[in-house]
Amino acid sequence: MSGEVWVYSESEAVASEVATAADDVAKGASAHVRMVDISSLRPTTRGSGARLLLKGPPSPEVSPAVAAEALARAARELAPLAILLGATRDGREAASRLAAKLGVGCMAEVAGLASDGQGMTGERDVFAGKVVAKVRCRFPAVATVKVGAYPRAVAQPADAQEKDVGPIPDQTKTLGREKKQAGSVDLRSAKVIVSAGRGVKKKEDLAILAELATAMRGALGCSRPLSSDLGWLPEEHHIGLTGVTVKPDLYLAVGISGQLQHVAGMKDSKIVASINTDKDAPIFQASDYGIVGDLYQVVPALRRALAARR
Amino acid sequence: MAGLDIGYLAAYAISLASVVVVAFVTLSLARKWSISLGPGRVAGLGRDEARRLRTGDAVFLMHLSIALGVGVTIVDAVIAPAMAGVPLLLDLFRAASVPLIVGLVVAFGWRVQRYYQSRRVGRGLGVPGGFASASTALQLVLMAAIALTTSELVLLWVPTLGWADLILDAVRNALVAAYYARPSVNLIAKFDRPLNSVSTPFNLADVIAGKTDPGAIRAGVGKVSEFSPDQSLSFDSCVEIGACEASCPATAAGRPLSPRVLVRKLSLLSRADGGGSDVLTSVGEDELWSCTSCGACVASCPVSVKHLDLIYDLRRELVSKGRLDREKSAMLANLAQSQNPYGFKNAARASWAEGMDVDTLQSNPKTEYLYWVGCVSSFDQRAQRVARALSKILKHAGVSFAILGAEEMCVGDPARRLGEEGRYQELVLQNIEKLNSYGVKKILATCPHCFNALKNEYPQFGGKFEVVYHTQLISDLIREGKVSVPPDKVQRISVTLHDACYASRYNNIFEPPREMLEASVDDVREMGRRKEKTFCCGAGGSNYWFKVPQQKSIAGIRAEEAAGTGAKTIATECPFCLSMLDDATKVSGSGMDVRDVAEIVAECI
Numbered sequence: 001m002s003g004e005v006w007v008y009s010e011s012e013a014v015a016s017e018v019a020t021a022a023d024d025v026a027k028g029a030s031a032h033v034r035m036v037d038i039s040s041l042r043p044t045t046r047g048s049g050a051r052l053l054l055k056g057p058p059s060p061e062v063s064p065a066v067a068a069e070a071l072a073r074a075a076r077e078l079a080p081l082a083i084l085l086g087a088t089r090d091g092r093e094a095a096s097r098l099a100a101k102l103g104v105g106c107m108a109e110v111a112g113l114a115s116d117g118q119g120m121t122g123e124r125d126v127f128a129g130k131v132v133a134k135v136r137c138r139f140p141a142v143a144t145v146k147v148g149a150y151p152r153a154v155a156q157p158a159d160a161q162e163k164d165v166g167p168i169p170d171q172t173k174t175l176g177r178e179k180k181q182a183g184s185v186d187l188r189s190a191k192v193i194v195s196a197g198r199g200v201k202k203k204e205d206l207a208i209l210a211e212l213a214t215a216m217r218g219a220l221g222c223s224r225p226l227s228s229d230l231g232w233l234p235e236e237h238h239i240g241l242t243g244v245t246v247k248p249d250l251y252l253a254v255g256i257s258g259q260l261q262h263v264a265g266m267k268d269s270k271i272v273a274s275i276n277t278d279k280d281a282p283i284f285q286a287s288d289y290g291i292v293g294d295l296y297q298v299v300p301a302l303r304r305a306l307a308a309r310r
Numbered sequence: 311m312a313g314l315d316i317g318y319l320a321a322y323a324i325s326l327a328s329v330v331v332v333a334f335v336t337l338s339l340a341r342k343w344s345i346s347l348g349p350g351r352v353a354g355l356g357r358d359e360a361r362r363l364r365t366g367d368a369v370f371l372m373h374l375s376i377a378l379g380v381g382v383t384i385v386d387a388v389i390a391p392a393m394a395g396v397p398l399l400l401d402l403f404r405a406a407s408v409p410l411i412v413g414l415v416v417a418f419g420w421r422v423q424r425y426y427q428s429r430r431v432g433r434g435l436g437v438p439g440g441f442a443s444a445s446t447a448l449q450l451v452l453m454a455a456i457a458l459t460t461s462e463l464v465l466l467w468v469p470t471l472g473w474a475d476l477i478l479d480a481v482r483n484a485l486v487a488a489y490y491a492r493p494s495v496n497l498i499a500k501f502d503r504p505l506n507s508v509s510t511p512f513n514l515a516d517v518i519a520g521k522t523d524p525g526a527i528r529a530g531v532g533k534v535s536e537f538s539p540d541q542s543l544s545f546d547s548c549v550e551i552g553a554c555e556a557s558c559p560a561t562a563a564g565r566p567l568s569p570r571v572l573v574r575k576l577s578l579l580s581r582a583d584g585g586g587s588d589v590l591t592s593v594g595e596d597e598l599w600s601c602t603s604c605g606a607c608v609a610s611c612p613v614s615v616k617h618l619d620l621i622y623d624l625r626r627e628l629v630s631k632g633r634l635d636r637e638k639s640a641m642l643a644n645l646a647q648s649q650n651p652y653g654f655k656n657a658a659r660a661s662w663a664e665g666m667d668v669d670t671l672q673s674n675p676k677t678e679y680l681y682w683v684g685c686v687s688s689f690d691q692r693a694q695r696v697a698r699a700l701s702k703i704l705k706h707a708g709v710s711f712a713i714l715g716a717e718e719m720c721v722g723d724p725a726r727r728l729g730e731e732g733r734y735q736e737l738v739l740q741n742i743e744k745l746n747s748y749g750v751k752k753i754l755a756t757c758p759h760c761f762n763a764l765k766n767e768y769p770q771f772g773g774k775f776e777v778v779y780h781t782q783l784i785s786d787l788i789r790e791g792k793v794s795v796p797p798d799k800v801q802r803i804s805v806t807l808h809d810a811c812y813a814s815r816y817n818n819i820f821e822p823p824r825e826m827l828e829a830s831v832d833d834v835r836e837m838g839r840r841k842e843k844t845f846c847c848g849a850g851g852s853n854y855w856f857k858v859p860q861q862k863s864i865a866g867i868r869a870e871e872a873a874g875t876g877a878k879t880i881a882t883e884c885p886f887c888l889s890m891l892d893d894a895t896k897v898s899g900s901g902m903d904v905r906d907v908a909e910i911v912a913e914c915i
């Protein structure tokens with residue numbers, strides 16, 4: 001049979017990105033791309049080529065373990081050349097389980113996929129993105145595709161083929177879902193971070209920094225004393241060696257002295273600006289821009305200036 | 311010899327037999343562990359005990375009261391029949407008994423207080439019921455031994471009850487034989503083992519040379535039975551004195567660690583099933599990470615239990631199993647990729663020296679000292695000022711020195727304390743090669759962790775250098791008059807010195823930083839916990855790089871103690887202490903200034 005490259009992701013948006021990557025692999029291997037759904041056909045179809053619906057597993061929620069088993073059962077019968085998944089949290093788990101079940105290689109978090117007909121190559125970031133490793137895997141193979149590395153494939157009409165893989169008991173059970181507490185932040189993906197230090201005199205004053213962060217469409221972070229010692233902010237706001245490491249486009253350090261403990265967690269920010277009353281504060285040496293002044297005057301002034309520009 | 315009756319003779323015989331049992335048990339334990347009890351060792355121990363006596367440590371005084379009390383009463387019992395005929399002898403024993411009785415009564419009081427503390431700590435740690443009762447039993451034995459010894463000494467004053475004295479002696483000796491022979495043997499074996507000695511599970515150079523089979527290497531301990539005989543003697547020697555727990559900063563901060571509980575857990579585990587079960591089912595990961603390696607436990611233990619030896623091997627196990635969270639693995643990854651634990655580029659290491667005309671070894675290999683700056687003073691903008699202050703002093707005094715600049719790397723200490731022995735030795739070998747290639751003879755350090763590794767650990771791997779701590783060199787320069795502070799430059803500030811564990815307790819550097827302060831400020835105040843009894847800042851043992859659950863911050867406790875002296879400035883001698891206490895004073899809002907002793911001296915010249 002002519003080979004197939006399967007695409008599966010629990011996220012429809014990611015699946016359409018993976019489909020673009022699959023096109024590159026299929027081209028080199030003269031294969032076809034097949035979008036795989038499990039349990040229910042997606043309402044809209046993105047991506048090129050044909051579709052395969054695996055029936056049998058519990059619906060509607062398919063855990064990574066169940067997805068891996070369903071894909072493995074279908075793959076043993078239909079023998080695709082490659083199965084590409086999205087490198088999401090679930091996708092990573094499903095891919096590693098799937099590769100282990102099939103006893104084939106797995107390339108993790110790759111982009112720049114290509115094929116020479118015998119196998120596929122991909123590029124992955126190693127050493128925290130300092131080096132790009134080119135990896136190769138012989139067919140049949142499994143890979144997870146780096147999210148955001150490919151454009152989404154255009155929707156195309158497709159015929160759906162169905163395949164019953166039989167019931168698959170889910171070993172995991174969702175007991176309940178809880179919303180993250182209000183104000184929870186994901187500092188690692190924030191483009192702008194306003195970060196508070198011990199220059200803030202009391203907990204209530206953090207409000208003016210939170211407002212500034214909102215006005216700048218950014219997130220609020222802090223140095224260790226504020227979260228770990230004073231408990232003014234939850235630990236997830238703590239930026240530094242013992243907290244989160246961030247690299248936003250703009251990092252505004254307010255009332256932070258600039259200890260190594262903190263600087264090591266934000267040194268890779270694109271632009272660092274800081275406000276501190278002490279002109280000798282070490283943070284200024286780690287900054288591109290610095291304002292020597294009282295944050296209680298500078299921050300409101302910044303707020304006014306931002307409001308005026310709207 | 312009149313007045314001897316059958317009852318008395320029987321009591322004497324029993325007492326004498328108990329002494330023989332004590333001697334026999336002690337000697338056979340010593341033989342079992344191949345430990346010499348020769349006169350040389352015992353004399354050495356005596357000298358060491360005298361040294362510790364001079365430090366005035368209260369726990370040690372109690373320990374000594376008990377040890378001497380037991381010794382005196384044994385001698386008294388053995389020569390009891392002769393006593394009646396020689397009144398002078400009895401007077402001598404009575405005279406000796408008075409200070410011992412006082413010491414023992416205080417020791418008993420301390421024991422009762424420690425008992426309640428240990429119950430409280432145990433509840434905080436959630437120790438199982440079996441552990442708590444075993445712990446109580448051992449503490450009751452100790453209290454009984456103290457009470458019996460005290461009673462014997464008191465009975466010296468009631469000669470009519472001589473036989474009762476002998477029976478008490480026999481009972482007490484039975485307790486000594488059963489519970490205290492082992493700690494005595496452990497003490498004689500280890501009293502002079504320096505705190506800064508760390509076990510080395512393998513030698514990387516031998517592995518590289520093909521002399522050691524890498525497959526045979528086992529770093530870490532997963533089962534109690536895998537501990538070495540030396541280590542198992544350590545944990546089996548614990549008699550719940552509780553000095554370690556009383557001095558431990560992790561326990562004080564409400565972290566999930568008490569050195570006493572940890573050691574006793576290992577001991578009970580080894581007896582429970584021959585030591586075959588997984589240690590990590592009884593010992594928590596955060597329990598092990600809570601340790602700052604400050605060494606207060608080891609230094610305070612009257613019977614020379616070496617807690618750190620045990621903790622390092624258990625941490626090595628966690629590392630080899632990959633049980634590391636994001637912060638810890640990031641630190642190790644930074645060491646691997648950037649050769650410093652922060653992930654900065656080493657090219658920027660000498661940025662602190664810009665405009666200061668500091669030589670590098672590349673440009674001037676003929677200098678007297680290599681100044682080993684260390685990662686903190688290289689990259690921390692605040693600690694860079696310490697490096698600049700030191701340079702200013704050295705230039706003022708005409709001392710020739712150079713730095714490695716971009717070629718400097720981490721000394722390896724954070725990796726070793728975390729339990730990553732391989733990464734540590736990798737850095738050590740690279741560093742030694744570099745230092746030797748420049749023909750370095752003398753090294754100067756401002757970080758006590760670098761200093762300790764270079765001075766005490768590198769020689770084992772072939773790196774033999776003369777290593778000097780900055781406070782030692784500067785105080786020498788002051789004494790020689792090469793650095794002098796004119797009277798009008800003496801700072802009118804009140805300062806208290808925070809001794810860094812790795813400088814003071816690990817390396818006995820006590821006076822140099824004090825001499826520096828005496829020369830440069832007019833009001834020096836001391837904290838209660840100082841010199842070999844200093845209290846950690848919370849950053850040691852790699853704790854600077856990760857978090858463990860705690861109720862209070864260790865640095866906060868120390869900053870409060872410093873504030874209690876009424877001083878306005880805390881003088882530090884270590885860049886980690888500087889950073890931790892700086893944070894802590896900001897948190898407490900005490901407004902105390904934190905500066906390195908070198909900065910304080912540099913401001914005066």
